[in-house]
Amino acid sequence: MELSEKELSSAEFKATRSNWIQYSKEHCKHLPPGSVTEFKWKDYSPAVFRLIQELEKIDNNEYEQSICSDDTVRKVCSLARPGSMCLLSKDDRFTIKTLRKSEVKVIIGMLPSYYCHLKKFSNTMLNRLYGVHVVKPVGGMKVYFVVGSNIFQSDKLMHKCYDLKGSLQGRSDNKLRLREKLILKDPDFDFRFYLDPLIRHQLLLQIKHDCEFLEAAGIMDYSLLLGLHVKRSHEGSFDSRNIHSTDSSHRGSLDSRSPCIHMRVCSDLSSKSGLSLKRSATASSRGSIQRSSSVMKPSLRENEERELSFRESWLQTNRSSGFGKEMSARAVRISTDESRSGSSGHSLRARGCYDVLLYFGIVDICQDYGVSKRIEHAYKSLHYNSKMIAAVNPKAYSSRFQEFISEIFKADDLLH
Incomplete structure (x- = not known):
């Protein structure tokens, strides 16, 4: 039966549905030792999450088969503590993360506004939440968990994965794993990503809307x-003479020390490099310089046409796939010291340049600024720079997060 949002009432957001699940004796014969065979299962706001699933074209029966499998339940119940790690469903479509009961209350409390936000902004960076549940095995403890979309779902290899907050304090320990993927944190992050200026503007605007929602919800x-797949590396593509004789204005925000030149403009840059060398010759060669310059003009026009065609294709590809889903970018690797200090793009020393596909979204949106976080903020402010600690009020956190995002996603002047 299809649900309609018109049928939703305030009661639907607070509703729960409980089931007692018991596997048959015949089914139990095929389960490994220690499997959970009897448990109580509770769904929070099932009608609302059904509508969110429908927004993403997720069949609820397939969802339940994936999440309620004995393998998934066994793994969820074996987690040491809430938030200790994140699991993937067997089909890789969903992430499963354990919660505290207080975090469940936060999610259910903001669910009406969250649902409206998803409806209003189809390109939201907020991770889609498809269900909040609690499972209690016979003789075991209750385990609360939330099911969300798998941001890294792809047939492509994620060469690097990061969990980034824009804060360094307390971000060095407890690296996470998502199955075989090691999730690095802020101190290990050493990239800048260059996007089409229009796409970057739209991305930052969407991040602004998302952060305003989280701030209003007290999150x-x-x-x-963020995960990245490297399509192609430009390291070693050009010799040092071409690199250092290139005008810095043709490399976006990289300076003349950068070893990175984008592949698409190699013919243009090489021609200009040759012209620069001719200008240092004697005055008797000026005639040949002018002839060389006139020969260049058709090549420059061809390059501009190719750049325009590439830009239109790039925009179309990324608009169709949506923000954070296989987004093409030019990645520049920098030193971690510059990354930590927040150096401007005009003074970065690049250590490598790559064409990449990016997969990203905003996760962990169930922590409010409650008493425990206020105490943590007060304590850590005595020992660290209060602007760099993770536990700050929602307004300060939103502002810092947006500033951080604008620093790691830069406008690619080559596409302008």
């Missing part, structure tokens, strides 16, 4: 979960 401590 902080969220992260940008």
